[in-house]
Amino acid sequence: MPIKRKSGRKADEIRPISAKVGIIPNADGSAEYISGKTKAIAAVYGPKKMHPQHAQNPAKGTLRCTYNMLSFSVSDRIRPGPNRRATEISKITEWALAPIVMLDDYPSMVVDVHIHMTQADAGTRCAGINAAAMALAHAGIPMKNMVSSIAAGKLDKTVVLDLDKYEDSEFEEGEGSTDIPITFTDDGKITHIQVDGKINKKQLMEAVEMARKTSKDIYEVQKKALKEVGEK
Numbered sequence: 001m002p003i004k005r006k007s008g009r010k011a012d013e014i015r016p017i018s019a020k021v022g023i024i025p026n027a028d029g030s031a032e033y034i035s036g037k038t039k040a041i042a043a044v045y046g047p048k049k050m051h052p053q054h055a056q057n058p059a060k061g062t063l064r065c066t067y068n069m070l071s072f073s074v075s076d077r078i079r080p081g082p083n084r085r086a087t088e089i090s091k092i093t094e095w096a097l098a099p100i101v102m103l104d105d106y107p108s109m110v111v112d113v114h115i116h117m118t119q120a121d122a123g124t125r126c127a128g129i130n131a132a133a134m135a136l137a138h139a140g141i142p143m144k145n146m147v148s149s150i151a152a153g154k155l156d157k158t159v160v161l162d163l164d165k166y167e168d169s170e171f172e173e174g175e176g177s178t179d180i181p182i183t184f185t186d187d188g189k190i191t192h193i194q195v196d197g198k199i200n201k202k203q204l205m206e207a208v209e210m211a212r213k214t215s216k217d218i219y220e221v222q223k224k225a226l227k228e229v230g231e232k
């Protein structure tokens with residue numbers, strides 16, 4: 001028997017999503033991505049000269065991502081500022097985006113991507129990556145592709161998409177929950193995958209295919225948001 005989700009969603013049904021580009025006029029590029037109660041905003045500044053100087057790469061420009069959950073983004077106020085989790089997600093975001101940004105023409109420069117979660121209900125790294133990718137395109141940064149990110153996963157024995165906070169951290173039936181955030185290029189290649197929990201090979205393949213299919217829908221939403229504002 002496939003699991004009944006508390007939210008009433010079908011196994012492959014994601015939360016309602018929406019996207020908006022150009023939300024921060026002072027940034028070179030900006031975007032918002034909303035997935036249910038998770039809301040991410042991203043602002044891009046640059047390319048600009050890299051400081052500190054020792055971090056400059058004379059061969060190509062550097063993509064620098066900073067992920068942050070605002071103190072009011074969850075019901076228990078969280079301590080503002082960097083922490084281990086935010087540092088890890090910042091790096092993961094850089095890795096997810098690095099294969100698509102083309103910074104060869106910007107030696108010793110940096111493109112800064114600031115990602116803030118105004119509301120966090122799980123799936124924040126995916127929402128942040130989706131917002132960041134749109135903000136980079138809006139800033140006119142040369143890109144090979146767009147990327148779209150979504151978590152697949154498993155609740156007990158059922159493969160599902162887009163775990164919410166309850167499913168991610170409170171679901172304990174049977175085998176419990178597994179969260180697998182994945183980022184795809186618009187031609188279906190994976191730039192990032194993480195597996196948090198247990199899953200067998202067959203189910204992992206099923207989860208990846210489910211996420212790949214839905215990443216196309218997310219891409220359409222991102223593309224529409226970019227078209228609505230036009231390039232800067």
Ligand code: ADP
Nearest residue numbers: 074076078085120121122123124125126165168
């Ligand atoms: P993701 O948001 O990418 O799914 P995690 O699995 O680390 O990443 O976090 C899941 C959710 O747990 C977050 O979206 C947020 O709702 C909540 N969360 C994470 N860190 C904290 C924290 N320090 N305090 C309260 N809630 C948190």
